[in-house]
Amino acid sequence: MKLSENLKIDSDLIRIRTFMMGNQTLRVKVPLVSEMEEMTKRVNASDWQYKYDEFTKPLLEKKDLLEGEKIEFTDDDILVDGKSIKETAIIAAQTNTRIVEMFKLLIPVTGDLNDLTYQDIESEFPFSVQLEIAKKIGEVISPSYEEIRKN
Numbered sequence: 001m002k003l004s005e006n007l008k009i010d011s012d013l014i015r016i017r018t019f020m021m022g023n024q025t026l027r028v029k030v031p032l033v034s035e036m037e038e039m040t041k042r043v044n045a046s047d048w049q050y051k052y053d054e055f056t057k058p059l060l061e062k063k064d065l066l067e068g069e070k071i072e073f074t075d076d077d078i079l080v081d082g083k084s085i086k087e088t089a090i091i092a093a094q095t096n097t098r099i100v101e102m103f104k105l106l107i108p109v110t111g112d113l114n115d116l117t118y119q120d121i122e123s124e125f126p127f128s129v130q131l132e133i134a135k136k137i138g139e140v141i142s143p144s145y146e147e148i149r150k151n
Helices: 002-007 032-042 050-063 085-103 118-124 126-142 145-150
Strands: 017-019 023-027 071-073 078-080
Touching: 017 126, 023 126, 032 085, 050 078, 050 085, 071 126, 078 085, 085 126, 118 126
Parallel strands: none
Antiparallel strands: 017 023, 071 078
């Protein structure tokens, strides 16, 4: 704050970057290190149980038919061909949370994105577009070494 005051600049405005997606110009606010740390904490603390339940429900419904079919039911997980459904659910939930966190960095024309949920995003964008937008946001807020060298 002291630096901004002394230089008579609005640091919030300096932190705004833009990028093109299709024919749309989107604006992003580059987060402070502390904001990125909070985002990372929220991603790491993602509630994965709903994804686990979603992934395991069809398997549990046919458990008797699936025993011995490269599917192992343990006390707290299901392994399919040796791969943990719990680990898959954690990764999926963290991916969804990461997408929400990235989208929240977008600067809306009206209103705010404070209450944005993954379901909101999923209802408007296919998963491939979600990933592409999140990737573009990531590139804008944290340019690669090659991008910095170009400038």
